[in-house]
Amino acid sequence: MEDLKQYKDVWRQQEYKDLQVDENTLSQMIHRKSSSIVKWIFYISLIEFLVLTLINIFVKLDENETDLKQMGLGQFMNWITIIVGYIIPLFFIYLFYKNYKQISVTSTTKALIHSILKTRKTVMYYIITIVLAITITLLYSTYAILHSPEYAGLLADYSTNGELLLWGIVILFILAVDGLLLLFYFLLYGLLVRKLIFNYKELTKQ
Amino acid sequence: MTAELEKRFIKELEENQNIIHKVCKAYTTNRDDHNDLFQEISIQLWKAYDKFRGDSKFSTWMYRVALNTAISLYRKSKRSIKTGELYDNSKELIYEEYDDTTEVQLATLYKMIHQLNDIEKALVLLYLEDKSYREIALCLGISEVNARVKMNRTKTKLKKLVNP
Numbered sequence: 001m002e003d004l005k006q007y008k009d010v011w012r013q014q015e016y017k018d019l020q021v022d023e024n025t026l027s028q029m030i031h032r033k034s035s036s037i038v039k040w041i042f043y044i045s046l047i048e049f050l051v052l053t054l055i056n057i058f059v060k061l062d063e064n065e066t067d068l069k070q071m072g073l074g075q076f077m078n079w080i081t082i083i084v085g086y087i088i089p090l091f092f093i094y095l096f097y098k099n100y101k102q103i104s105v106t107s108t109t110k111a112l113i114h115s116i117l118k119t120r121k122t123v124m125y126y127i128i129t130i131v132l133a134i135t136i137t138l139l140y141s142t143y144a145i146l147h148s149p150e151y152a153g154l155l156a157d158y159s160t161n162g163e164l165l166l167w168g169i170v171i172l173f174i175l176a177v178d179g180l181l182l183l184f185y186f187l188l189y190g191l192l193v194r195k196l197i198f199n200y201k202e203l204t205k206q
Numbered sequence: 207m208t209a210e211l212e213k214r215f216i217k218e219l220e221e222n223q224n225i226i227h228k229v230c231k232a233y234t235t236n237r238d239d240h241n242d243l244f245q246e247i248s249i250q251l252w253k254a255y256d257k258f259r260g261d262s263k264f265s266t267w268m269y270r271v272a273l274n275t276a277i278s279l280y281r282k283s284k285r286s287i288k289t290g291e292l293y294d295n296s297k298e299l300i301y302e303e304y305d306d307t308t309e310v311q312l313a314t315l316y317k318m319i320h321q322l323n324d325i326e327k328a329l330v331l332l333y334l335e336d337k338s339y340r341e342i343a344l345c346l347g348i349s350e351v352n353a354r355v356k357m358n359r360t361k362t363k364l365k366k367l368v369n370p
Contacts (some may be wrong), residue, residue, distance in 0.1 A: 004361055010311045011334040016227040021244070023220050023255050026211070028243050030252035031220075036279035104248045105274050106257060106267070108347025109328065195324070199277055202325040203348055205256065206355070 038103055038116060041192060045096060045123040048185075052130050053089050076140065084133040092126040114198045120193055127185050131178050142170045216257050219248060226266050232319050232327050233276040242282075247275045269335070270345050276364050277324045319365050328361045333357060 021029070099119040105112065156188055226247050230240045251271050258267055319327055325346070332342045343353040 004330065004364065007311065007315045008334055008336060010315065011228075013308055014224065014228065014312065016224055019227050019240070021220070021223060025217050026216050026219050026223075028249060028250050030212075030216075032245060032249060034246060034249045034253075035242075035281065036246060036250070036275070037281050038279055040281070088270050104227050104254070104257075105279065106254050107274075108345065109277055109325075110276055110347030112274050116278060134367075196278060199324050202323060203346060206352065 021189065035071070037196070038100075038119075041042065041116065041120055042100060042190060044192070045120070048123055048127065049089060049093060049096075053125070056185075076144075080133065080137055084130065084137075087127070088129055088133070096122045096126075106120060110200070110203045113196050113203070115194060117200065118197060120189065124189065127181065131181050135174050135178060138170055138174055142166060211255070212252075215252060219251065219268075222265050222268055225265055226272050228331065229269075229272040229276050231316060232331055233280070233324070234282075235320060239282055243276060243280050246280055247272045250275045250279065266341075269332070273328050273331070273345065277328060318364050318367060322360065322363065325356070326363065329353070329357050330364075331358050 096119060099115065099122055103112065103115045103119060107115070146166065214235065226244055229247065230243045234240045234243055251268060253345075254271055258264070319330055328346060329342060332345060337345070339350050339353045339357070341356070343350040346353065348356070
């Protein structure tokens with residue numbers, strides 16, 4: 001190949017006669033819906049916030065509060081519900097909105113990609129936080145159950161390896177739930193921002 | 207936004223639309239994708255138009271938004287892969303040895319551009335537009351030195367692609 005410079009003239013001469021769009025069509029075009037990746041990230045993130053918040057609400061509704069109180073978990077569950085159900089989602093929604101508003105198509109390419117990835121990362125941190133909260137709640141509840149006189153007696157009657165069995169079931173359950181949530185997230189995340197991550201690495205490469 | 211503003215925008219968009227076509231042709235390989243990207247860039251330009259202060263030329267501002275959309279915001283529609291009509295590169299295949307007409311040269315150039323990644327494409331496009339390394343660096347958000355280094359690497363890559 002000869003030098004790229006030689007193509008400068010020919011580049012300027014391009015006319016695209018067959019592709020010209022008239023004012024009328026342009027006028028209609030600019031009012032159509034955008035299909036940008038940012039819009040998808042916004043919708044998917046909102047769905048994730050909603051789904052996880054709904055899971056929190058349903059988990060709370062399904063709890064047998066009397067049983068929890070008997071096990072000494074009433075206070076613990078109240079705090080968990082307030083923190084995981086309200087404080088954490090509100091904090092992350094605020095962060096997400098703040099980052100989302102900073103996305104500007106007129107900034108530099110590097111700054112634009114960085115702000116999109118930052119917005120998406122906020123959702124990733126939210127998911128990790130919820131997954132951790134679910135894990136800690138399940139582990140703590142299991143521990144409390146095993147140490148409550150009523151349930152410990154029941155387990156002892158059921159099997160000699162009752163405690164071990166319960167831990168096994170709980171850990172398997174945690175792994176399955178956490179694994180599914182993380183797999184779903186990384187698939188979605190990977191598909192959406194794979195191109196952006198690649199381009200960002202290209203830009204930051206020295 | 208007012209009707210007056212929209213009218214002014216449409217006029218400028220129509221006059222400068224070749225900039226968008228250049229970006230679309232570099233970042234897509236068929237007509238459907240070209241049209242999709244053209245529409246997305248137009249939408250993004252209109253959404254950002256009220257922030258355009260006129261500090262730079264409209265065409266420069268347009269280039270930045272168009273490249274940013276192609277690199278960061280655009281998602282190729284799956285539909286177009288099946289139905290899209292490929293750009294007509296037949297001329298370059300037939301007349302490659304008599305590489306002296308504008309059309310053939312352009313076809314060769316686009317064929318090379320299509321083998322580059324998104325960032326390399328942006329570098330080549332800005333270079334062909336005669337932008338200085340400072341302007342290229344400002345558009346992409348990298349240092350001037352880094353812009354030079356990347357441009358040299360891209361040129362080497364292009365040479366290797368043509369003469370493997």
